Amino acid sequence: MERNIRVILKPLRRFANQKPNASVLLFIATIVAMVLANSPWAHAYHELLSFPIQLQLGTITLFTHHGEPMSMLEFVNDALMAVFFFMIGLEIKQEILIGELSSIRKSILPVVAACGGMIVPVLFYVLVCHQAPEVRGAAIPMATDIAFALAVLGALGKRVPLSMRIFLTALAVVDDIGGILVIAIFYSSHISFQALLLSFALLIVLYMAGRMKVHQNIFYYFVGFLVWMCFLESGIHATIAGVLVAFTIPAQPKINLKRFSSNMAGYLEMLDFTEVKHSRNCEVLSPTQIHVLNNIHSIANRTISPLQSIADKLHPLVNYLILPLFAFVNAGVTFGDIEPATLLNVPLAVFVGLFVGKTIGIFTFSYAFVKLKLAAMPLGMDKRTLFGVSMLGGVGFTVALFIANLSFDVTTAAGLDLLNQAKLGVFAGSFVSGICGFLYLKKKLPKIEK
Numbered sequence: 001m002e003r004n005i006r007v008i009l010k011p012l013r014r015f016a017n018q019k020p021n022a023s024v025l026l027f028i029a030t031i032v033a034m035v036l037a038n039s040p041w042a043h044a045y046h047e048l049l050s051f052p053i054q055l056q057l058g059t060i061t062l063f064t065h066h067g068e069p070m071s072m073l074e075f076v077n078d079a080l081m082a083v084f085f086f087m088i089g090l091e092i093k094q095e096i097l098i099g100e101l102s103s104i105r106k107s108i109l110p111v112v113a114a115c116g117g118m119i120v121p122v123l124f125y126v127l128v129c130h131q132a133p134e135v136r137g138a139a140i141p142m143a144t145d146i147a148f149a150l151a152v153l154g155a156l157g158k159r160v161p162l163s164m165r166i167f168l169t170a171l172a173v174v175d176d177i178g179g180i181l182v183i184a185i186f187y188s189s190h191i192s193f194q195a196l197l198l199s200f201a202l203l204i205v206l207y208m209a210g211r212m213k214v215h216q217n218i219f220y221y222f223v224g225f226l227v228w229m230c231f232l233e234s235g236i237h238a239t240i241a242g243v244l245v246a247f248t249i250p251a252q253p254k255i256n257l258k259r260f261s262s263n264m265a266g267y268l269e270m271l272d273f274t275e276v277k278h279s280r281n282c283e284v285l286s287p288t289q290i291h292v293l294n295n296i297h298s299i300a301n302r303t304i305s306p307l308q309s310i311a312d313k314l315h316p317l318v319n320y321l322i323l324p325l326f327a328f329v330n331a332g333v334t335f336g337d338i339e340p341a342t343l344l345n346v347p348l349a350v351f352v353g354l355f356v357g358k359t360i361g362i363f364t365f366s367y368a369f370v371k372l373k374l375a376a377m378p379l380g381m382d383k384r385t386l387f388g389v390s391m392l393g394g395v396g397f398t399v400a401l402f403i404a405n406l407s408f409d410v411t412t413a414a415g416l417d418l419l420n421q422a423k424l425g426v427f428a429g430s431f432v433s434g435i436c437g438f439l440y441l442k443k444k445l446p447k448i449e450k
Contacts, residue, residue: 026323029328050071053072076326078232082228083318089244109377110173119361120364121354125141125352127349136408145399148398148430152438161381162380163380164381167378171362187237187403188235191234192233206245213252217309227245250306267296337420347422347424351432353429354425359393362393363390391440408422
């Protein structure tokens with residue numbers, strides 16, 4: 001019995017002890033939200049979500065939507081998630097420039113897999129729910145949550161080949177591109193062309209600044225915030241601003257690594273270590289040494305491109321604050337409000353879309369291209385492990401919840417009920433996809449010889 005418990009707990013312990021990521025915090029925030037939404041504190045939880053967020057700077061009022069203060073829920077979904085999509089945009093740009101999407105040969109399999117993983121889930125959803133207003137949620141099962149999917153894969157330890165992680169990451173990046181396009185095209189309304197034109201003018205300013213080698217991050221933060229404000233009033237979802245701003249961030253550093261190396265050699269020669277004054281609790285540098293070290297620090301900063309510098313700074317903010325906060329404000333499903341008869345409606349459609357649609361879509365599209373010799377199977381993978389990774393593609397969660405919030409009219413009781421149902425489907429589909437994908441790969445991946 002004790003041995004069986006250790007076998008069960010081993011992957012969970014490995015999952016918890018991985019390199020820091022958002023997955024554990026996301027999971028905790030989700031559980032807390034679900035408990036609060038179904039407890040005596042449910043009213044206080046929903047009051048918190050309705051709490052107005054507004055910042056007054058002189059005569060300028062920030063974080064308003066059409067003249068009204070944002071609620072906590074709107075602030076997280078429209079403002080903080082724009083930062084999340086900004087980081088996604090930076091990662092997409094990096095993948096296109098030097099990563100798995102940098103050439104047709106590299107990108108064809110993950111692109112095809114992602115297309116299958118977006119098209120087939122939508123078809124399965126529409127098969128179950130094909131009438132309005134339920135059909136508006138058809139895009140919900142398109143999403144893959146890269147943080148959770150990679151965390152599940154990571155729980156399998158060293159048995160997972162690097163090629164499998166790269167394939168899943170590239171697939172999720174293309175998935176994100178698809179999700180962003182869906183949000184921009186299908187979840188926009190009452191377009192204000194004046195606000196839209198102003199936002200595109202600002203994006204051109206950012207692009208030209210990048211071409212002119214403006215590398216001050218604060219400039220991109222400030223103009224990017226203005227772009228976000230314009231998008232907020234334009235009728236196109238404000239998170240799209242984050243992606244578009246990310247594409248304007250320069251990827252070229254001011255000083256390349258070769259020049260940095262030669263400069264460093266000169267500066268290190270200038271450091272006179274005999275000038276350092278020591279005591280038991282203190283070390284004092286000379287003015288010359290301070291000057292040299294400040295120059296080294298300045299050159300080192302200019303050797304990192306704004307794209308990588310900003311992404312590096314944003315990762316902790318997004319992983320440890322924005323995503324857990326998003327889960328907390330969006331995962332509060334009230335189970336008492338869901339009628340058993342409705343489980344065969346939106347919840348089933350989302351569940352089938354994520355668990356069945358994602359698996360079939362990713363696997364069949366990928367395997368067909370491999371068999372037709374239009375793409376190569378990643379090194380260390382075969383059709384069995386491809387099937388397991390396809391299951392993990394059904395771990396939708398973050399972006400699936402985000403699209404669910406956009407899909408239904410939450411100003412009506414019927415819309416809120418449909419959103420509740422969709423969230424339940426997202427949780428069930430993501431959980432079952434993650435568990436089944438893990439157990440299947442655990443069985444199929446080759447054992448490591450000790």
